[in-house]
Amino acid sequence: MSRFGHSCLFRLVVAAVVAAGAGICAAAQPGYPTKPVRVLVGFSPGGATDVAVRIIGKQISETWGQQIVVDNRPGAGGRLAFDIVAKANPDGYTLLATSPSFAIQPGMTTKLPFDPIRDFAPITQMTAAPYVLVLYPGVEAKSVKELIGLAKANPGKLNYASGGIGSAQHLTAELFSLTAGINMVHVPFKGAVSIPDIIAGRVQMVFSGLPQAMSHVQAGRLRAVGVTTPRRSPAMPTVPTIAEAGVPGYEVTVWYGILATGRSPRAVLDKLNAGFVQAIRSAEVRQQLTAMGLEPVGNPSAQFTATVRSEIKQWANVIRRAGIKPGK
Numbered sequence: 001m002s003r004f005g006h007s008c009l010f011r012l013v014v015a016a017v018v019a020a021g022a023g024i025c026a027a028a029q030p031g032y033p034t035k036p037v038r039v040l041v042g043f044s045p046g047g048a049t050d051v052a053v054r055i056i057g058k059q060i061s062e063t064w065g066q067q068i069v070v071d072n073r074p075g076a077g078g079r080l081a082f083d084i085v086a087k088a089n090p091d092g093y094t095l096l097a098t099s100p101s102f103a104i105q106p107g108m109t110t111k112l113p114f115d116p117i118r119d120f121a122p123i124t125q126m127t128a129a130p131y132v133l134v135l136y137p138g139v140e141a142k143s144v145k146e147l148i149g150l151a152k153a154n155p156g157k158l159n160y161a162s163g164g165i166g167s168a169q170h171l172t173a174e175l176f177s178l179t180a181g182i183n184m185v186h187v188p189f190k191g192a193v194s195i196p197d198i199i200a201g202r203v204q205m206v207f208s209g210l211p212q213a214m215s216h217v218q219a220g221r222l223r224a225v226g227v228t229t230p231r232r233s234p235a236m237p238t239v240p241t242i243a244e245a246g247v248p249g250y251e252v253t254v255w256y257g258i259l260a261t262g263r264s265p266r267a268v269l270d271k272l273n274a275g276f277v278q279a280i281r282s283a284e285v286r287q288q289l290t291a292m293g294l295e296p297v298g299n300p301s302a303q304f305t306a307t308v309r310s311e312i313k314q315w316a317n318v319i320r321r322a323g324i325k326p327g328k
Helices: 003-028 048-064 076-086 101-108 144-153 168-180 195-199 210-218 266-280 283-291 301-322
Strands: 037-041 068-072 094-098 120-129 131-135 159-162 185-188 205-209 223-227 254-261
Touching (some): 037 048, 048 094, 048 266, 076 094, 076 254, 094 101, 094 120, 101 168, 120 266, 120 301, 131 144, 131 168, 168 205, 254 266
Parallel strands (some): 037 068
Antiparallel strands (some): 094 254, 131 205
16 A cells, blocks of 8 residues: 555544544533533422422532523423423533423424424423412312312312413313313413412312412412312321322323433533432432422433323323314
8 A cells, every 4th residue: 555545544544533532422421510510490480390399409509510591481381491491402401491381282282393202301300290280268178079070060260370371281171071071260460379279169179289389278368179180188187189089090290300402422421410319319319308298309311201191092092082172
């Protein structure tokens, strides 16, 4: 081979080695994280998603020595935040903290600007919690069975509140109505449901998050008749599950989880999973989450991915059965 041939071959080999080395470095990201990690929340500050990720993020920041910055971007049922994360640089520095609203959006919108499966990489489920069905004390029902009997005797007369059309609260109530065979009137609020409106009797019931309802139930201002999870909540052990209280097969678990932008390097996703799981399982974080009525989870990415995909199918089915018309 001529000197020219040897020279070309040498340059090709060097280029291949450099390219392979660059690929390995890009995949491994050995220094990650080298700067603050931003976590978007598609809801206003103070909600369960926001509070949970702040508690967990504080612990991770202390461990990693890099700040976890929570960025609240409320609007369009969380879609504003979803879209930002879907289109972010896939380097692990832009994350999404979300809830079942993420899995509901594909069924509620005909033209999403992102693919909920391809454009996101689930990292871990932070917590699990029930909704608790709470009634205005003036409603003449002290149990789920009595409530169903009252609704059947007065079709279209009882009403329930939610955080808006297509919200997790709305669809949780629709699933309850479909499973129990009753007809109730939906009263959508813009954003968070106003618990004082339930207490005052302006709306008769709501599927509420535990943190928002617990103190009012304990004070007797609201009546709790059932929780939506398959097991009773340790935070309200005397309140039965809705399934055991008269609606067999009914189940809704409110999850709060972390996702990254799709196509993020596997090494970075693994580092994120390990960091979040370690924080969630720490004694201090577990204590804080449990005090809010949230059950710490911290599971493998594959398990959380399966949950998200299953929920997308489940809520699309509820939307279809309830006759809710998707928007654009």
